[in-house]
Amino acid sequence: MKTKIFLTIVLALMFLIDAPSVLAQEMTKEQWQQEMSQFTAKRNDLKSKLDKLNGDIKNLQDQSKKLDGDLVACNDELLTLLGITQAEYDAFISELNGYESRVNELMRLSDEELLKYRDEILKMNGRVNEMAKHKMALIPRINDRLKKLQDNIASLMKTLDKSKTYTVGTWAKDRDCLWNIAKKKDTYNNAWMWPKIWQGNKDKIKNPDIIKPKWVLKIPAGTELTKEEKSAANSYYKKKAEAAAPVQ
Amino acid sequence: MILKNRIGTAIAVLTLSASLFIAGCTSKPSAEELRQLNDLKAEVTSLEKQIAEQERVKANLEKEVAEKNGQLKQCQTDKDAVKKATGQ
Numbered sequence: 001m002k003t004k005i006f007l008t009i010v011l012a013l014m015f016l017i018d019a020p021s022v023l024a025q026e027m028t029k030e031q032w033q034q035e036m037s038q039f040t041a042k043r044n045d046l047k048s049k050l051d052k053l054n055g056d057i058k059n060l061q062d063q064s065k066k067l068d069g070d071l072v073a074c075n076d077e078l079l080t081l082l083g084i085t086q087a088e089y090d091a092f093i094s095e096l097n098g099y100e101s102r103v104n105e106l107m108r109l110s111d112e113e114l115l116k117y118r119d120e121i122l123k124m125n126g127r128v129n130e131m132a133k134h135k136m137a138l139i140p141r142i143n144d145r146l147k148k149l150q151d152n153i154a155s156l157m158k159t160l161d162k163s164k165t166y167t168v169g170t171w172a173k174d175r176d177c178l179w180n181i182a183k184k185k186d187t188y189n190n191a192w193m194w195p196k197i198w199q200g201n202k203d204k205i206k207n208p209d210i211i212k213p214k215w216v217l218k219i220p221a222g223t224e225l226t227k228e229e230k231s232a233a234n235s236y237y238k239k240k241a242e243a244a245a246p247v248q
Numbered sequence: 249m250i251l252k253n254r255i256g257t258a259i260a261v262l263t264l265s266a267s268l269f270i271a272g273c274t275s276k277p278s279a280e281e282l283r284q285l286n287d288l289k290a291e292v293t294s295l296e297k298q299i300a301e302q303e304r305v306k307a308n309l310e311k312e313v314a315e316k317n318g319q320l321k322q323c324q325t326d327k328d329a330v331k332k333a334t335g336q
Binding site: 029036056067140141 | 322
């Protein structure tokens with residue numbers, strides 16, 4: 001019994017002597033030296049890596065600053081060549097961005113929904129055509145954007161043209177002739193636009209004085225007559241005048 | 249019985265002596281030296297963090313410079329095209 005108590009005390013003492021070093025995972029001097037040299041080498045590597053990085057960053061900052069200056073100079077030169085101010089340039093780009101985004105929205109609409117925006121599309125078409133004649137269109141990337149925009153608007157207009165039709169009734173009942181059809185509120189609300197219907201349906205209408213009941217006529221989009229339409233109308237009026245002139 | 253006790257006592261005394269010898273005679277770093285090592289480790293960790301941050305800054309700057317180079321090239325192309333178109 002005594003021996004057991006004695007042995008327990010001895011074990012407890014051993015634990016008290018060695019436990020702190022075991023718990024603290026205490027290292028030997030050799031291990032300490034090894035770790036010191038290992039971490040010193042690592043620190044030195046990292047320091048030189050950091051120095052190199054700081055140098056690279058400084059170079060990049062200098063490059064960026066120089067590029068800022070070069071860009072300003074290049075833009076100034078470009079504006080001088082175009083003879084416009086920065087404000088005009090910005091306004092043009094902003095307008096172009098606006099039309100691009102609006103046309104993209106409109107292109108997502110169904111044909112039926114698109115009809116509601118006919119006037120807006122026509123107005124936009126006119127304005128984009130004007131923009132294409134602006135000096136800014138000399139810049140190739142702007143020109144490309146304008147061309148793409150014009151194509152997209154043309155495709156919208158094609159949808160509008162395709163969508164709007166008029167089925168000819170009889171003269172006796174509906175008094176339908178190109179003049180009267182053009183005068184209707186849901187076509188052009190303007191009788192003088194009749195040549196547009198004629199020119200838009202040349203496959204059917206050979207003589208603008210003759211249209212037949214049940215013909216389905218396309219009503220092309222537009223608020224003004226094109227050069228060709230005006231010219232066709234003038235020839236028509238001339239022929240009419242000649243025919244009406246008294247024979248001498 | 250007495251012999252058994254003596255053997256037990258002898259073993260215990262020997263074990264205790266050996267333990268004291270092992271714990272006492274192994275060379276260990278001083279507290280100051282351990283502090284130095286800990287400081288060094290902390291410095292390494294801090295440097296690693298700084299490097300990670302500066303690498304991020306560098307990557308952003310590289311991107312920025314590449315973009316500006318692209319813009320400049322574009323501007324020069326525009327300028328050349330306008331010059332050609334206007335006959336200047």
